Amino acid sequence: MPAEPTVPGALAEPFPAFGAAQLGRRGRRLPVVSLAIIGVFVLVALFAGALSPADPEAQSLRARFSPPVWDARGTWKHVLGTDRLGRDLLARVIWGARVSLTAGVLTVLLASAFGGAVGLVAGYYRGRVDAVLMRLTDATMSFPVILLALILAVTVGPSFANVVIAIAVILWARYARVVRGQVLTLMELDFIVQARIAGASAWRIITRHLLPNTLNTLVVLITLQIGYVIIVEASLSFLGAGIPPPTPAWGSMIAEGRDFVTSAWWVSFFPGLAILLVVLAFNLLGDWLRDTLDPKLRQL
């Protein structure tokens, strides 16, 4: 067997095309199921208004704890049953998709933009700038995500925006770390050295040369973290520090059903299933992206 090339794949081809050759070499097929699940949930989130069978916040005490349709006592009126206040669960799961997906995507975009910028600057300037920024990153990383998010959510009051900011405030550190590591390696490569000799400005080198070469990593990390953020957001809502009721959020729906698990298991079950499906799909997609674009990143 010939020896593997010593240059890591991602560096040998700084910005590999998403081509057939690459897919063939890794031998992993497109994760169709994951893409389908994500696609369905995105569509559901986009068209929640048209797809939802009922108003997710409309209460009907007469219809409370109605079981799913396949149960003997279930009706087609409430396909997945109803909760403590007689709200339609299917409608709430559908609207909850919008809340969870938006929270996940927004948080990760915010965190990656900020973390990426910090990583680029730290890696480019090195020296004292790098030291200060990395200490800040370390401090952030040693802070348990949920703990700070809880404090922030309680501090500024629970709301959608606060949850997103609270999680992003912690999450950026991972991006900063990974991007800085890559930039440090890139800075030693000829094309950056030549750009500097040619008199390119710091801004130009960072945006035109360094950023495009870290995009692969960013995309992989973003995909892998969307699932994680959805779980953290749900955990916060579950602990009562997330998106406040009556807005349907999957985490708080599980919390609401918690006391009735014995008599009405469906209230907690369906939002949990929704979280599981979405997170699973994002994780599998992220795995595939990593194996395809950037195999060196396997630990993320």
Place this chain on the structure above:
Amino acid sequence: MIRFVLARLVQSLVALAILTVVVFVLARATGDPLQLILPMSASEEDYANARQYLGLDRPYVEQYFSFVGRALTGDFGNSLRARRPVVELIRDRLPNSLKLAAFAMTASLLMAFPLGVIAAVHKGTAIDRAAQVIAVLGQSLPTFWVAIVLIEVVAGRLQWLPAAGIDGFASYVLPGFTLGWFVVAGMMRLLRSSMLEVLDTEYVKLARVKGVVERRVVWLHELKNALITVVTFAGIYFSILVTTAIVVETVFAWPGLGRLAYEAITSRDFPVIQAVVLTTAAIVALVNLSVDCLYAFIDPRIRYAG
């Protein structure tokens, strides 16, 4: 080596110092704690007295430095809610958390190691795929949902194990399993991929050529080197464990640090919040520091790279 350790130590201390500022500012920003501890009928005068008594009327900078000074000597003041020294609360709760974490960590390592190694050795077979499924599921299941399902099925319907609190070894099983689940998944994947990487190296091939027994090659030559990667990530897994513990302890009514944090935050108990967060951060920092040192000790390349 000593220089490396010292440098890392200073870094950890700086990180902790930044944290004290953040924690202080955040705790002060959570609103007026007096509204929670004083009765509804309290007058303006009562508020003023209480504020003076608790030292909340002094300038923030002064409050901060007195906080840091006392924190260094282990004095975090009194809990506003429980009206007991915070140190006592932590002393009561911390061992419970550590015991649960130790149980979860041991259980997950015992599961992750055989699974990861076997999956790598039998790469591409049904065993490997089953292990992968377990791993991906572990990283996708929301902890609190698993907890609720376990409480309902194992503790509720089957009545096999207790659902809440600490009462003998049996009560460790459900929270420990819930807590360790995520770590098992991550650890196993990590071990599998680093095993596969080691599989291709020259010294493993040499061991085979020499005629070393296959079992020895796998468990000694390969695993030993795959472990380096696992050690690197032990710190990250530990902080994930700490984070997950807050949720797990809350759901299982486990009298640990995580539950204390949750209670303190919901009742705006400043001194407790500060103490819990700093204790947690200090433990995480200590673990990271020891992991880094261990790593540098195992792998000399790190020491010189600085």
